[in-house]
Amino acid sequence: MKYQVNSEGFYGPYGGAFIPEMLHSNIATLTESYQRIINEPAFQKKFHNLLKDYVGRPSPLYHAERLSEQYGTNIYLKREDLNHTGAHKINNTIGQILLAKELGKTRIIAETGAGQHGVATATVCALMGLECIVYMGKTDIHRQAPNVARMKMLGAHVEPALSGSQTLKDATNEAIRDWINHPVDTHYIIGSVVGPHPYPDLVATFQSVISEEMKWQLKEKTGSENPDYIVACVGGGSNAAGAFYHYLEDESVKLVLVEAAGKGIDTGYSAATSVLGSMGIIHGSRTMLMQTEDGQIVEPYSISAGLDYPGIGPLHAHLISSGRAQVFSATDEEAIRAAYHLTRVEGIIPALETAHAFSILDQIGAQPEESVVVCLSGRGDKDLATYIEYLDEQEGNRASHEKTT
Numbered sequence: 001m002k003y004q005v006n007s008e009g010f011y012g013p014y015g016g017a018f019i020p021e022m023l024h025s026n027i028a029t030l031t032e033s034y035q036r037i038i039n040e041p042a043f044q045k046k047f048h049n050l051l052k053d054y055v056g057r058p059s060p061l062y063h064a065e066r067l068s069e070q071y072g073t074n075i076y077l078k079r080e081d082l083n084h085t086g087a088h089k090i091n092n093t094i095g096q097i098l099l100a101k102e103l104g105k106t107r108i109i110a111e112t113g114a115g116q117h118g119v120a121t122a123t124v125c126a127l128m129g130l131e132c133i134v135y136m137g138k139t140d141i142h143r144q145a146p147n148v149a150r151m152k153m154l155g156a157h158v159e160p161a162l163s164g165s166q167t168l169k170d171a172t173n174e175a176i177r178d179w180i181n182h183p184v185d186t187h188y189i190i191g192s193v194v195g196p197h198p199y200p201d202l203v204a205t206f207q208s209v210i211s212e213e214m215k216w217q218l219k220e221k222t223g224s225e226n227p228d229y230i231v232a233c234v235g236g237g238s239n240a241a242g243a244f245y246h247y248l249e250d251e252s253v254k255l256v257l258v259e260a261a262g263k264g265i266d267t268g269y270s271a272a273t274s275v276l277g278s279m280g281i282i283h284g285s286r287t288m289l290m291q292t293e294d295g296q297i298v299e300p301y302s303i304s305a306g307l308d309y310p311g312i313g314p315l316h317a318h319l320i321s322s323g324r325a326q327v328f329s330a331t332d333e334e335a336i337r338a339a340y341h342l343t344r345v346e347g348i349i350p351a352l353e354t355a356h357a358f359s360i361l362d363q364i365g366a367q368p369e370e371s372v373v374v375c376l377s378g379r380g381d382k383d384l385a386t387y388i389e390y391l392d393e394q395e396g397n398r399a400s401h402e403k404t405t
């Protein structure tokens with residue numbers, strides 16, 4: 001197994017658990033017990049029952065005929081946007097809330113940037129009747145009012161992170177501090193394949209249901225379990241990890257990641273970690289991250305709040321540096337245009353994060369007889385204001401252009 005985590009918690013040189021002494025007992029308990037617990041038949045049964053009846057899985061694999069025709073290949077969309085709460089994140093929070101209960105925890109904490117993971121966590125806490133505290137940067141609380149309202153309605157306590165730039169990395173620091181202070185009763189639900197071992201593997205395992213379904217769905221539709229390409233956007237990398245998981249060791253399946261270039265890779269407003277990043281330690285994991293020469297984290301930027309994380313999960317750092325995965329990037333504008341294109345051609349409004357994945361489909365070189373699966377990680381309701389603003393600007397520009405000519 002070249003690409004799976006090893007017994008020390010590393011993916012090649014990346015990963016591990018670089019944590020303060022005070023977190024050791026929590027992390028050690030998780031590391032020792034997570035595989036045993038999640039592989040128990042009773043756990044698997046509860047997990048899969050909830051995925052089926054509560055989340056609505058299996059999510060469809062849809063053959064997008066018009067898109068396929070335009071790109072001259074066979075494009076399939078893995079419809080994670082149709083899950084309860086509108087994205088893939090719920091797969092992980094369902095798994096982790098069941099794990100927390102097995103561990104006897106009564107209090108749940110989480111960090112969130114855009115609020116998507118916060119909502120997915122608040123949802124499963126309501127479902128299980130557990131106390132929920134979501135740390136969120138004060139800046140993000142102002143930017144993401146609808147998701148804050150959802151979390152509150154679900155009964156979560158949204159705790160503002162007031163340090164630093166008051167965004168995701170500060171919320172994560174606050175959550176870690178909370179966990180250090182409440183080691184006995186609290187489980188920390190991390191929202192992507194990031195953080196100290198075993199989190200990247202834990203989250204990837206829960207998200208792997210995506211590629212588990214893809215295998216039989218593709219077999220049914222094409223006669224083969226394998227596509228030629230799998231394309232996914234990458235913030236921390238959990239939807240990509242889920243879509244790649246069962247294909248990692250099969251190198252005939254090409255893995256494609258799309259990261260957010262923001263306003264452009266060289267503009268100083270970007271989240272293209274694989275190009276701008278270097279090896280370092282962030283949130284307990286050795287991985288690729290955007291940092292200054294003296295190791296300060298560089299604030300990332302993307303129009304999509306779900307992709308502006310300054311690092312990338314250690315699995316993906318390994319896939320990229322070993323050449324197993326190819327990386328492309330898309331700017332804000334390219335992502336928005338791709339979102340409009342998908343909407344007008346297939347009648348599906350994608351999340352802004354997801355739209356990045358669609359913007360590079362003409363660049364991968366897929367042939368007419370080949371097949372491409374795109375992980376449609378989430379729906380675009382939350383991004384409507386951004387989409388409409390763009391359309392208004394375009395129409396405004398056109399109107400003023402027509403006036404002057």
Ligand SMILES: *Cc1c(COP(=O)(O)O)cnc(C)c1O
Nearest residue numbers: 192235236237238239306353378
């Ligand atoms: C959070 C989010 C992402 C980015 O997170 P990953 O861990 O990289 O998957 C992508 N798409 C949607 C819809 C999201 O909500």
